[in-house]
Amino acid sequence: MNMYKTTFSFILIFIAVMQALGQKPKLVFSAHWMPQAQFAGYYAAKDQGYYEEAGIEVDIIHPSASVNAVEFLATGEADVISLFLITAMQVKHKGLDVVNIAQLSQHSAIMFVAKKDSGIETIEDFDGKQVGIWLSGFDELPRAMMDKFAVEVEWVPLLSTVNLFLLGGIDVMTVMYYNEFNQIYLSGIDREELNIFFATDYGFNIPEDGLYTLRETAVNKKEELRAFVDATLRGWAFAAKNKDYVLQLVIDIMRDNRIPSNKAHQSWMLDKVLEMIDLDNKNLIPGKLHRDDFMQAFEIIRYQYDLDFQLEYNEFFKPALNLPQSN
Amino acid sequence: MLNKKSLSFRIITRVLLITATLFVLILTLYYFYARNSIQKTTREYAIQLAGNIVGKVESELKPLEKIPQLVSASIGLGFFQEDSLIRILEEIVERNPSIDGSCIAFEPYYFPDKGKYFMPYVYRHNDEINTSFLGGNEYQYFYMDWYQIPKMLNKPYWSEPYFDEGGGNMLMTTYSHPIYINRDGTPHFIGVATIDVELDKLTDYISEVKIFETGYAFMITRNGVAVTHPDKTQIMNTSIFSTSEEWNAPVMREIGRELMQGKSNFRSYNIPGRNKRWIYYTHLNSLRWSIAVVYPDDEMYASLKQMNLLLLVLIAVGLLIISLVTTGIVRRLAAPLQQFSNSAHEIAQGNFEVELPKELNSIEMQELNNAFKYMQDQLAIYIEDLKQTTSAKEKIESELRIARDIQMSMIPHSFPPFPDLPQIDLYAMLNSAKEVGGDLYDFFVLDKNKFCFAIGDVSGKGVPASLFMAVTRTLLRSIADKHKTPSAIMNVLNKSLSLNNDSCMFVTFFLGILDIETGELRYANAGHNPPLYIKKNGKVLFMDMGTSIPLGLVGDYPYSESTIKLLHGEKIFTYTDGVSEAENASHELFGEEKIHEVISKYNDADPQSMIRFMTESIDKHVDGFEQSDDITMMSINFKGNGSA
Numbered sequence: 001m002n003m004y005k006t007t008f009s010f011i012l013i014f015i016a017v018m019q020a021l022g023q024k025p026k027l028v029f030s031a032h033w034m035p036q037a038q039f040a041g042y043y044a045a046k047d048q049g050y051y052e053e054a055g056i057e058v059d060i061i062h063p064s065a066s067v068n069a070v071e072f073l074a075t076g077e078a079d080v081i082s083l084f085l086i087t088a089m090q091v092k093h094k095g096l097d098v099v100n101i102a103q104l105s106q107h108s109a110i111m112f113v114a115k116k117d118s119g120i121e122t123i124e125d126f127d128g129k130q131v132g133i134w135l136s137g138f139d140e141l142p143r144a145m146m147d148k149f150a151v152e153v154e155w156v157p158l159l160s161t162v163n164l165f166l167l168g169g170i171d172v173m174t175v176m177y178y179n180e181f182n183q184i185y186l187s188g189i190d191r192e193e194l195n196i197f198f199a200t201d202y203g204f205n206i207p208e209d210g211l212y213t214l215r216e217t218a219v220n221k222k223e224e225l226r227a228f229v230d231a232t233l234r235g236w237a238f239a240a241k242n243k244d245y246v247l248q249l250v251i252d253i254m255r256d257n258r259i260p261s262n263k264a265h266q267s268w269m270l271d272k273v274l275e276m277i278d279l280d281n282k283n284l285i286p287g288k289l290h291r292d293d294f295m296q297a298f299e300i301i302r303y304q305y306d307l308d309f310q311l312e313y314n315e316f317f318k319p320a321l322n323l324p325q326s327n
Numbered sequence: 328m329l330n331k332k333s334l335s336f337r338i339i340t341r342v343l344l345i346t347a348t349l350f351v352l353i354l355t356l357y358y359f360y361a362r363n364s365i366q367k368t369t370r371e372y373a374i375q376l377a378g379n380i381v382g383k384v385e386s387e388l389k390p391l392e393k394i395p396q397l398v399s400a401s402i403g404l405g406f407f408q409e410d411s412l413i414r415i416l417e418e419i420v421e422r423n424p425s426i427d428g429s430c431i432a433f434e435p436y437y438f439p440d441k442g443k444y445f446m447p448y449v450y451r452h453n454d455e456i457n458t459s460f461l462g463g464n465e466y467q468y469f470y471m472d473w474y475q476i477p478k479m480l481n482k483p484y485w486s487e488p489y490f491d492e493g494g495g496n497m498l499m500t501t502y503s504h505p506i507y508i509n510r511d512g513t514p515h516f517i518g519v520a521t522i523d524v525e526l527d528k529l530t531d532y533i534s535e536v537k538i539f540e541t542g543y544a545f546m547i548t549r550n551g552v553a554v555t556h557p558d559k560t561q562i563m564n565t566s567i568f569s570t571s572e573e574w575n576a577p578v579m580r581e582i583g584r585e586l587m588q589g590k591s592n593f594r595s596y597n598i599p600g601r602n603k604r605w606i607y608y609t610h611l612n613s614l615r616w617s618i619a620v621v622y623p624d625d626e627m628y629a630s631l632k633q634m635n636l637l638l639l640v641l642i643a644v645g646l647l648i649i650s651l652v653t654t655g656i657v658r659r660l661a662a663p664l665q666q667f668s669n670s671a672h673e674i675a676q677g678n679f680e681v682e683l684p685k686e687l688n689s690i691e692m693q694e695l696n697n698a699f700k701y702m703q704d705q706l707a708i709y710i711e712d713l714k715q716t717t718s719a720k721e722k723i724e725s726e727l728r729i730a731r732d733i734q735m736s737m738i739p740h741s742f743p744p745f746p747d748l749p750q751i752d753l754y755a756m757l758n759s760a761k762e763v764g765g766d767l768y769d770f771f772v773l774d775k776n777k778f779c780f781a782i783g784d785v786s787g788k789g790v791p792a793s794l795f796m797a798v799t800r801t802l803l804r805s806i807a808d809k810h811k812t813p814s815a816i817m818n819v820l821n822k823s824l825s826l827n828n829d830s831c832m833f834v835t836f837f838l839g840i841l842d843i844e845t846g847e848l849r850y851a852n853a854g855h856n857p858p859l860y861i862k863k864n865g866k867v868l869f870m871d872m873g874t875s876i877p878l879g880l881v882g883d884y885p886y887s888e889s890t891i892k893l894l895h896g897e898k899i900f901t902y903t904d905g906v907s908e909a910e911n912a913s914h915e916l917f918g919e920e921k922i923h924e925v926i927s928k929y930n931d932a933d934p935q936s937m938i939r940f941m942t943e944s945i946d947k948h949v950d951g952f953e954q955s956d957d958i959t960m961m962s963i964n965f966k967g968n969g970s971a
Contacts, residue, residue, distance in 0.1 A: 066465025130479075135470050156479070159470045163487060166550065169479035186568040187550040188580070188587045255560070258490060260552075262561075264569035 024057045025224050030078035031062050032069040032087075034160075035253045036261075037269035038178065038209070039082070040246045041104075041277075045235025047249055054227035062257070068136060070096065079217055080228060084208045085289070086140045086297045092316065093301055093309050097215045101320040102229045103289035104236070105209040105276040109177040110141055112197040113184065118171050120195060123149045123202065130154045132165055132173035141204055142174045144300040148202075162187065178272030186265055206297050208276065210289065211320075218318045225320040233279075233286050240274050243267070285324060289317045334664075335657040339650050346649055350642045354635070361631050366605075369627055370593045373607035373620045376536070380544055380618045381611055384529055388502075389613050391426065391522055392483065394419055395504035398431065398520040402506050409438050409445070413458050416449035419522065420456055427451045427491075427499065428523035430461070431506070432468050437517050444468070450523065477505040477519050485614040487548050488526055488563060498526040498554065498562065500614070530555045530562075533618070539626035549615045551583045574598055582608065586617040595624065663692045667699060679707045727790070731759065734793050737800055738769055742935065750843040750968055751778055754934035755961035756942075758905075758954070765792025765834075766903045766957035767800050771807070776844045779807055782961050783836040783855065784903040786877070795832045799824065799878070803838075813838045813851035817878070817886035821853065825882035833879040837901055846893040846965055851886050853878045856907060856919075859926050860891065861898035867927045869919070870899075895967030900926055900937065905958035909945045912952045917945055934962035 031039045042060055045051055051058040061078060063069050070091050072078035083091070085103065092098050112131070114120035120129065126146065133139045135157035146153055156170050162183050165173040175181045177198070185191060199205070211229060218225065239246040247266050254261035278284055294313050302309050330336060398415065401407055407415060412431050419429045428450035435443045444462025451457075461468065468474050477484040486501040503521040507514035529546075533555045536544035546554040551566035567586070571579035576598040585592060591609040598604075603624035610617050625632075666684035673681035683700060687693045735757070742754050755768045765785030773779050781803060785792040799820070806819045816838060824834065835855035841848045850870070854877035857869040870891070876884060893899075902922065909917040921944070929940045938960045945958065 064465075135467065157470050158475075159467075159472075161472055161487070163472050163550070164476055164479060167476060167480060169476055186566055186572070188568055188583050190584075255564075260563050262565040262569040262573070264565075264572035267572075 024052070024055055025221070026057045026059065027080060027221070027224055027228055028059045028061060028072075028078045029228070030069040030072040030081045031060065032082045032084070032209075034062055034259055035250070035257050036179070036259070037247065037250045037266040038273050040239045040250050040270050040273070041232055041236030043235070043249050043253060044239045044242075044246050045231045048235065048238055050231035050234045050238075051228070054231040056224050056227045056231075058228065058231075073098065073212065073214060079221060080211055080213045080225065082209050083212050084138050084140075085210055085293065086206055086300060087137055088210065088212050089297050089301045089311065089316070090140055090305070091212075092311060093305060098212045099215050099218050099318040100210050100289050100316055101213055101218055101225055101318055102232075102287040103207055103210040103293070103317075104232075104287070105273070106207050106278050106281070106284055106293075107276045108141070108199050108205050108208060109272065109276055110138075110199040110204070110208075111175055111177055111181060112142070112172050113165075113175055113181060113194045114172045114197075115168075115189070116193055116195055120171060123151060123197060126153050126172055127151045128153070129171040130156050130169075132156050132158045132170045134174065135159055139174070140300060140304060141199060141206060144304050145199060145202060145204055147304070178269045178276070182265055182268045186262075204296075206300070207289075207293050209273075215318070218320070222320065226322075229287055229320040236274070236277055237279060239270065240279060243270060246270065287319060287321050288323050289319075334661050335654055338657050339653050342653050343646055343650055347642075347646060350645070354638055354642070357638075358631070358635060361634070362628065365628060365631055369605060369622055370607065373593060373605070373622065374609075376538075376544070377607050377609045377618050377620050380533055380536070380546075380620075381609060383532060384546075384611055384618070385613055387425065387529055388485075388524065391423070391524060392502060392504075392613065394423070394426070394429075395502055395520040395522055396483070399504040399506040402431065402520065403508050403514075403517075405508070409441065412447045413449060416447060417456055417458065420449050420451055423522075425524060425528075426522045427497075427525045429521060431518060431520045432462070432474055433518035434516065435469065473501045473503045473521055474519050477503045478516055481505060481516075485616075487550060487552065488554055490563065491523075491525075498530060499523050500526055526554065536620070538620060538622055539629070540623070542620070542622045542626060544618065544620045546611075547583075547586065547617050547619070549587065549617075551586070554616065574601075582606065582619075586610070586619075589615075660689060660692075663687055663695070667695060670699065674703060674706065679703050679710070730790065730793060734764070734797065737797060738767060739771075744770065745772065748772070748778070748843065750966050751841070752934055752964040752966055753780070753962070754938050756938055756959065758958040760788060760905070760954045760956050760958075764788060764957035765796050766905065766959035767796045767834075768901075768959055768961045769800055769803060770961070771804070773807060773811060773840065776842055777811070778841045778843050779838070780841070780901075780961065780963060781836065781838040782858075782901040782903065782959060783834045783878075784905075784957070784959070785834045786832055788957070791830065791832065795824075795834065795879075799834050799836070811840075812888060813840055813849050814886050814888040817851040817853060817888075818884075821878045821884055821886065822882050824879035828879050831880075833877040835877045835903075839899065841893070841963070841965065843965075843967075846895065846897075846967060847890060848893050848899070849888050849890045851888040853886060856902060856904055858899050858901040859923065861900065861926060861930050863894045863897050865927075865930045867923055867930060869923070893965040895965060897965055898930075898934070898937075899963045899965075901961045901963075902941075903957060903959040905954075905956040906941070906945065906960060908956060909949050909958065910952060910955060911949050915948075917948050921948070934964050937962045 029042060031042065046058055046060060061072065063072065069078065069081040069083065073081045074096055080101070085100070088098055088100060120126065123145070131153040133142055133155045158164060162173065162180050164170055165184065166187055166189065173180065175184070184194070213225065247263055247270060250266050251261045251263065279286060291313050294317065298311055416429045416431065420426055428448065430446055430448040432446040438445055446460060446462045446468055447458070448461050449456060449458050473484065473486045483502065483504045486503070488498050488500045491497045491499045501521050501523050503519040505516055506518045506520055508517050509515070533544050533546050538544070543557055545556060547567055548554060551568045553562055553565050556562050556565070567579050567583035571577060571583065578596045578598065582596065586608055589610045593605065593607045595603060595605045605622040605624060605627060606619055608617055608619035663684040663686070670681050670683050683696055687696055738757060744753055745751060753770060757764070757766050757768060759766070765788055766783070768782045770778065770780035783799060785795045785799065802820055802823050803816070806816050806823070810816045810819055817836070836853040837850065837855040837858060839848055839850035852872045853875050857872045860868045860870045862868065871889065873887070875886060907917060907919050907922060922941070925941050925944045926937070929937055932940060941960060
């Protein structure tokens with residue numbers, strides 16, 4: 001306790017000194033994917049000066065083809081990253097001591113699509129079929145789903161396009177409701193031409209995007225992280241109310257990063273991501289990882305990879321915000 | 328300005344209406360025909376233009392497909408050693424300026440000593456040929472579209488375009504051909520051979536296509552993504568489907584889907600808030616991309632609209648000229664009409680010699696002139712006739728007036744007639760319908776105490792009736808000198824009138840002789856209306872007449888007489904049928920009942936008042952309607968010697 005106090009005092013002094021020098025404490029945040037509306041809240045918070053107002057300076061970086069966000073975290077290039085809950089647990093299982101400091105998304109957006117003319121009507125019909133999956137990870141839940149239904153599929157790793165699916169090279173594709181699902185629509189396939197399977201409809205409503213740091217960072221930079229999460233939530237609230245403005249912000253960032261973008265798709269993505277964050281839902285506490293969601297994700301990791309894997313909710317979820325105590 | 332009812336105005340408005348309708352009809356037909364023709368021509372031109380673009384793109388890209396095809400086949404047949412591959416790739420890039428890079432990528436561990444990744448790559452950079460070996464954790468080519476798709480689909484693949492990584496901001500596409508080796512008789516996939524092709528020359532070519540002012544050509548990929556676009560920032564970013572969403576224009580998605588299905592079509596489309604456009608789209612066989620040419624509707628028909636405007640102006644000018652010319656012609660043709668009108672006014676004022684218009688420019692006017700001339704002559708003759716007739720008539724009228732004076736002088740007309748006979752008060756009046764009439768009345772004293780009075784009505788009217796009346800009256804006076812009873816007087820009078828009465832005229836006649844001492848009234852009647860007897864008690868009776876015929880018809884007809892005795896103050900009222908048959912406008916007769924009613928009402932009145940009341944009553948009944956018969960009334964009041 002004394003130690004904790006000393007550290008806390010030290011941080012306060014550090015912040016005070018930095019501010020006196022005209023420099024704010026700096027955080028580097030890495031999104032877990034390329035720039036797109038999925039991260040609109042962060043861009044908005046930075047654009048609107050919410051981070052500065054909260055007394056911190058934030059750099060937003062994105063993974064590249066060669067380095068992913070987890071690696072940024074492990075090497076210290078990023079202080080805080082966004083990640084799927086289940087991916088983060090897998091990272092933890094593999095040995096990197098990450099903690100969840102805020103759960104932003106509260107629902108799952110993972111789904112499967114198959115063209116109707118493929119004759120695939122049910123999950124059972126996936127058996128023996130080639131199913132596209134992201135090469136970059138985020139595949140724990142789809143794999144767990146197939147296990148649950150005892151369906152053997154041939155996974156076909158994909159980088160980032162939906163072209164192989166459009167051309168009929170694979171029968172089924174794992175997609176995000178807010179992203180690839182709409183990309184397929186915007187490539188000219190009508191929704192009526194697809195059979196769709198939402199993970200949530202099969203008992204896999206596991207929330208996705210959350211914020212993660214190394215355990216020591218969560219302690220050492222507690223104040224900055226709290227400021228970061230708080231300002232980020234403000235950023236999302238701003239995005240929800242100023243969609244057109246934020247969309248243009250997103251598109252500009254994408255263009256700067258030479259990533260193809262258009263308003264129709266980013267608008268869809270922003271809408272759907274906001275639905276998952278669900279800020280207006282009075283039953284949800286923004287930033288909170290619910291114990292049930294934690295348990296469901298934990299069970300998937302356990303059964304999928306390691307039945308001996310142990311992880312305590314309180315050890316994994318270290319909220320940066322002071323959340324009201326409930327389940 | 329023109330009067331709306333004038334001949335010129337009517338002719339001009341009708342001519343203009345018909346001409347304008349005709350013009351509009353012709354213009355409309357022309358417009359639709361020309362429009363149709365423009366649309367047809369545009370369609371043909373669009374097909375040709377798109378065909379040229381397709382030809383250009385195909386001729387640039389199609390031949391290049393041979394290279395990876397050949398490389399794949401050669402490798403599959405084992406012609407090349409892995410270490411000679413770079414040399415081959417260098418040859419390919421060096422010898423083909425349109426190829427900017429070429430690679431051969433193999434399946435993991437295909438050459439065990441080369442490791443998991445083996446991908447020799449040669450590319451052009453700043454006009455220099457560079458070589459490298461790609462592949463690794465940061466470049467896992469197995470999962471890239473250009474590798475994965477031909478592998479999974481077992482056929483060559485033109486990739487979706489992308490901007491090159493070199494930073495030249497060049498739009499590239501990659502053509503990949505799968506490589507197979509024959510293993511136990513079945514083809515076995517071992518990798519792909521590719522070429523990278525820069526698209527800028529092609530996209531520049533397409534972007535430079537200008538159609539009218541704002542029309543353009545564009546190329547989109549099989550996913551609908553824009554490869555060319557008027558706004559460069561949209562290239563590779565927007566697709567026909569995303570634009571469809573952003574503009575809320577489902578028609579674009581519809582077109583996009585037709586393109587994906589490889590359809591060609593010429594059609595128009597409307598996007599809310601934008602001008603209508605025509606589009607022709609068709610398909611590239613090699614890349615399965617699409618070419619479209621867009622024609623703004625308003626620009627397409629701009630020349631037609633200009634032509635229409637010109638025609639409208641010409642029509643307006645034409646109509647103006649027609650109306651001016653027509654006005655001139657009509658005015659010139661109708662000019663004599665005004666002169667005729669003036670002449671007619673002159674003629675109406677009696678100047679029959681007035682000159683008629685001379686400059687007559689049409690047969691119709693000549694005919695009108697002849698008619699006028701004839702009218703002038705006839706009028707002159709007629710007026711001359713009329714003058715003579717009128718003077719003759721005036722003469723007759725003056726003679727008739729004299730005759731009337733004479734006639735009226737024959738009957739007594741000073742009242743009271745006998746100031747020295749207090750026993751009798753009498754008043755009479757005769758009102759002829761024409762200058763001279765056939766009614767008569769008379770009264771005179773026969774001897775000391777006999778008072779004779781008579782009233783009559785000759786058949787017919789006018790001069791003959793008045794002459795007959797004069798004869799009757801003259802005879803009456805002379806006969807009454809010799810015969811002292813009514814019947815005797817009547818019989819002699821009848822006989823005299825019947826003699827030589829070839830024209831069969833007759834007279835109804837009532838004659839009374841009153842003894843002014845006793846009040847005895849002896850009377851005879853010859854078919855005349857029965858007089859009214861106003862009794863002392865005020866009762867009014869029609870006098871009993873029996874039947875008789877008028878005088879002058881049957882010479883020896885025996886007329887009888889009757890006697891009543893008048894009391895002092897009793898009255899007799901006699902009248903002719905001009906009273907009872909006085910007509911109003913609805914041909915209702917005054918009638919005997921009405922006479923009886925009036926007399927009953929005024930039974931106390933003196934004779935003059937009684938006749939005045941009766942006259943007023945008749946006037947009221949007739950209400951201004953023309954009098955058709957003589958009206959004669961005579962009223963006698965027997966006052967006696969005042970003792971009663």
